[in-house]
Amino acid sequence: MVEWTEQERSIINNIFSNLDYDDIGPKALARCLIVYPWTQRYFASFGNLYNADAIKTNPNIATHGTKVLHGLDRAVKNLDNIKATYAELSVLHSEKLHVDPDNFKLLADCLTIVIAAKLGNAFTPEIQATFQKFLAVVVSALGRQYH
């Protein structure tokens, strides 16, 4: 069971309630595909991913980035039970999407960097620690049902 302090809950809720999903989601996913190009393997049907500019302007990637970011909402609302909350999503990623769970961490790192760029100095070390803890729990839960 993951323990969350009141402060951590507050930090996580703050970040997500002030988030522009349509901006951050696309940016995080695009960055992941550019910085870790092997992750493009899951998006062969998304159209032109030929170079960084193509990725950044690809509407399918943008839509999907927003969708993935909204996927985190349920974890934010169920901090005390992220593992159960994501059991089905984990099965989906394993059995249907066949995503290597190592990729979850890559996207999490890119999301951290995009949020850091957005918040600037407001992304203090304490807030970074809390946010990364949250993402680590999500990443773990998403990999849990793989076998």
Next chain:
Amino acid sequence: MSLTPKDKDTVKAFWAKVSDRVDDIGADALNRMLMVYPQTKTYFAHWKDLSPGSAPVRKHGKTIMSGVSDAVSKIDDLTTGLLNLSELHAFTLRVDPANFKILAHNILVVLAIMFPIDFTPEIHVSMDKFLSALALALSEKYR
């Protein structure tokens, strides 16, 4: 995943842009590493003060970043250029190489914070590759 000529140019150009804030980058990255990855504090038990902005942390951030700046100038042959530093880390400091990745991540976070417009995905990938290559050169003498 070795550095292409384009990567090297990108890193050198970006580093020139950020070079006057290098000490701040080092201090902030180190602060974040100690706070976000508390296990890294085990290497600094000999410091009296590990709090953010403390003198030992600022000084050490500066030391580390001058090493990184030096590596930028030796980007064409990091293994040879960082030989002495590798021996230091391998035989004296004995820092587990997993920690190089952790510090690199925090350097990237600080770059994103300080240069939100300039730190594009294209620059991010070249910097990430460079810091990985640096870590590899630093681990050269470990075994």
